[in-house]
Amino acid sequence: MTPPPALRSAQTALRPPHPVVVRAAGPGDVAALYRLSRAFARTGELRARSATEYARDTGDFLIAESAAGGVEGCVGLGCGQEAAARTAVVYNFCVAAASQGRGVGTALLGALLAEAAARSVGTVFTATSGGAALFLRHGFTVVDPATAAWPAGLDPRPGSSVLSLRL
Structure with a gap:
């Protein structure tokens, strides 16, 4: 039997931190990236x-x-080809x-944000169809899609929240 939502939230809040090491993904991680993301x-x-796409883009990923x-998790940092743009996309x-x-x-x-700063990225963008609380806690702000310009690589889905962070 599934516990009610309030109890599930309390159980999640009480779970101890999960120690992880964050590292750059390598060729041996392609299957795990694909499986987790699928x-x-x-x-x-x-x-x-x-x-094949994960194999091509493995260098974008942290594990x-x-x-x-x-x-336990992964994230990609897509940096634009134009150095002058100094933008990147979290994906x-x-x-x-x-x-x-x-x-x-x-x-x-x-x-990921430390890596973006090390690469002299000026602004990081992301889009999410879920809650944006994690991004907001890290200083991201919601971007008005009607007035903001973001890198073409972001390609947000309809109804997504677009967020940015100036580094």
Whole structure:
């Protein structure tokens, strides 16, 4: 029997932090990236990508890995080709269901923002069809889609919230 929503929220809030190491993804992580992301693509939370696309873009990704070596989450940082633009896009951000609410997303986003700063990115953009609380806690602000210009690589789905952060 599934507990009522209020109890599920309380259980999630009481879960201890999940220690992870955040590292750059490598060629050996392609299958794990694909497997983790596919669950979110099935629900429409992420765009579906092939294993070939993950292999091509592996250098964009950071992985959150548990002490046991399991991939708990991932996130991509797509930097524009034009250095003058100094913009980047956060994409394919997902955390395994069992690890949600335990600091994995915070660890990934913190590492991603540090990487963006190291690459001299001036503004980071993202889009989400879900809650944006994690991004807002890290200083992102909601962008008005009618007036803002964002990198073409963002390609937000209809109804998504678009957010940005100046570094």
